[in-house]
Amino acid sequence: MSDSAVLQRYVTGRDSRLGIAGEHAEPDACDDLGAFGWLRGIRDRALMLELRRKDGSIVAIGYGWLERVAFDPSEGITLSAAGQKIRIRGRNLNVEVRPSVRLFEGIARHRVTWVREADRSAGLQAGDRDTVVDSIDW
Numbered sequence: 001m002s003d004s005a006v007l008q009r010y011v012t013g014r015d016s017r018l019g020i021a022g023e024h025a026e027p028d029a030c031d032d033l034g035a036f037g038w039l040r041g042i043r044d045r046a047l048m049l050e051l052r053r054k055d056g057s058i059v060a061i062g063y064g065w066l067e068r069v070a071f072d073p074s075e076g077i078t079l080s081a082a083g084q085k086i087r088i089r090g091r092n093l094n095v096e097v098r099p100s101v102r103l104f105e106g107i108a109r110h111r112v113t114w115v116r117e118a119d120r121s122a123g124l125q126a127g128d129r130d131t132v133v134d135s136i137d138w
Contacts, residue, residue, distance in 0.1 A: 030113050034122070035090070035131040036103050037113040049079075049107065050114035051086065051136050059138055061086070063110045071104045079107070088115060090133040091126075103131050 029044065030037045039046060048060045061081050068080040076089035094104040106112040118132050126132045 033097055033101070033131070034116075034126075035118060035133045036106065036115045038101055038106055039111045039113060045110040046113045049112060051088075051138065052114055052116040053136055054117040054119050069104070069108050077104055077107065084138065087135075087137045088133055089135045089137075090118070090131065092129060092131045093133075095129055095131060097129070097131055 029040045031040055046063060048062050049066075050058055050060045052058050061079070065081045066079060067082075068078075070078045070080075071094050072078070073094075076087055077093055079086040079088070088103075094102050096102055103112065103115070107115075115133055115136065117136055118126070118134065122132070
């Protein structure tokens, strides 16, 4: 590859050999599963976990700061990060929503990019096997 081809690739976001444009590439390859986002790539790992409340407030926690992640069916998921406890409550928090895709296991393996509280109507319309996050407390 010539110097000008390399320069064109990085300046324009286009690899002329493959005809791949940067604007058509998937930025994060994350599936929206309703209650949470899941990284598709087998080796992909998220750097941070976004916690999104229904009132619009968002907190992002670095996965490196997570000391402990615990699941109790009656209490939900508890994240211990930098001396703080974060509680995620809801239904089906450790149920397979797709083969090998579970919220709790995804957090433990750094595959979940965000978790979102459901509004009342989404919670009522959810199926029996759908993951529904009722509240996130920090």
